Amino acid sequence: MRENISLAPYTWFRVGGVAQVLFMPKDEADLALFLPQVPSNIPVQILGVASNTLVRDGGVPGVIIRLGPSFGKVEKVGDNMLRVGAACLDNALAKKAAKYGLTGMEFYAGIPGTIGGALRMNAGCYGAETKDILIECIALDRRGQRRIIPVSEMGYRYRHCGADADLIFVEALFQGEHASHENILARMDEITKGREQSQPIKEKTGGSTFKNPNPKMSNGRGAWQVIDAAGGRGFKVGGAQMSTKHCNFMINTGDASAKDLEGLGEKIRDMVRDTQDVELEWEIKRIGIEAKHE
Numbered sequence: 167m168r169e170n171i172s173l174a175p176y177t178w179f180r181v182g183g184v185a186q187v188l189f190m191p192k193d194e195a196d197l198a199l200f201l202p203q204v205p206s207n208i209p210v211q212i213l214g215v216a217s218n219t220l221v222r223d224g225g226v227p228g229v230i231i232r233l234g235p236s237f238g239k240v241e242k243v244g245d246n247m248l249r250v251g252a253a254c255l256d257n258a259l260a261k262k263a264a265k266y267g268l269t270g271m272e273f274y275a276g277i278p279g280t281i282g283g284a285l286r287m288n289a290g291c292y293g294a295e296t297k298d299i300l301i302e303c304i305a306l307d308r309r310g311q312r313r314i315i316p317v318s319e320m321g322y323r324y325r326h327c328g329a330d331a332d333l334i335f336v337e338a339l340f341q342g343e344h345a346s347h348e349n350i351l352a353r354m355d356e357i358t359k360g361r362e363q364s365q366p367i368k369e370k371t372g373g374s375t376f377k378n379p380n381p382k383m384s385n386g387r388g389a390w391q392v393i394d395a396a397g398g399r400g401f402k403v404g405g406a407q408m409s410t411k412h413c414n415f416m417i418n419t420g421d422a423s424a425k426d427l428e429g430l431g432e433k434i435r436d437m438v439r440d441t442q443d444v445e446l447e448w449e450i451k452r453i454g455i456e457a458k459h460e
């Protein structure tokens with residue numbers, strides 16, 4: 167447990183202020199011991215690798231939890247299931263599933279987050295989502311109590327999880343189907359190459375900034391299409407820019423502040439509302455407070 171730790175190096179955007187307290191539990195027992203000792207008026211938030219999170223410049227009051235390597239294990243259970251720690255990277259799970267000849271998890275090859283983040287965001291791509299392969303997950307509540315939650319009780323819909331916001335997922339049980347190792351690797355390769363071509367994956371970014379709007383409101387257009395139509399491609403605020411490669415991705419071009427990035431997102435929402443009559447909803451989670459003096 168450390169105090170006043172800059173969170174920027176822990177985020178994909180590489181921006182943001184300090185965490186008042188950063189706690190990295192050694193294991194689940196350590197986390198279960200810690201949680202009930204935090205007074206209920208102190209906020210507690212969990213971060214994965216912050217590939218879908220913007221930390222504001224004024225920092226995050228209270229406690230930020232980040233799970234350590236002991237939460238990153240993958241273990242085969244029975245014939246076709248994998249028990250996975252919440253700090254495991256999505257990509258590492260895709261590789262492990264391929265090794266065991268299990269299909270269904272290839273889509274994780276292209277998502278740079280952790281399994282904890284995937285459980286909370288119902289992460290997905292190429293027509294597959296976390297909810298399709300999840301059997302159950304294990305979470306600790308704010309009092310450190312262990313809960314086993316079946317997928318039917320996770321309240322999943324597109325990029326949304328309805329499970330209590332204060333739950334910390336520590337483990338998940340996924341189910342795949344048997345398939346040939348070569349076919350699985352070929353599919354993962356296809357996904358990774360597709361993303362290299364269509365997304366600015368080497369930049370300081372946060373993935374999709376906005377959820378795809380309701381198709382009835384946007385005439386079937388995705389978020390990037392309404393942003394493009396509104397003139398948002400390449401649009402800049404300070405050091406923040408909408409990617410020219412994928413215009414639903416924001417980029418820190420080098421010296422952006424979190425304020426620049428959030429300001430850019432809000433400006434894009436205004437432009438899309440004014441010109442396309444579509445209301446965009448943030449997919450990126452924004453945490454912390456704005457800086458007092460700039």
Ligand SMILES: Cc1cc2nc3c(=O)[nH]c(=O)nc-3n(C[C@H](O)[C@H](O)[C@H](O)COP(=O)(O)OP(=O)(O)OC[C@H]3O[C@@H](n4cnc5c(N)ncnc54)[C@H](O)[C@@H]3O)c2cc1C
Pocket residue numbers: 178211212213214215216217218219233252276277278279280281282283284285286287288289290291333334335336365366367371372373374451
């Ligand atoms: C280049 C790029 C491409 C991307 N492509 C995709 C894509 O195709 N599809 C897609 O869905 N997403 C995509 N993303 C977004 C992102 O990778 C996913 O949302 C991912 O699931 C976030 O995981 P994370 O560990 O980074 O979570 P964070 O950003 O750290 O956190 C996201 C949310 O999850 C919560 N959370 C994290 N860990 C836990 C836990 N253990 N228990 C409870 N809550 C937790 C956080 O509190 C926060 O609310 C992309 C991002 C980038 C940068």
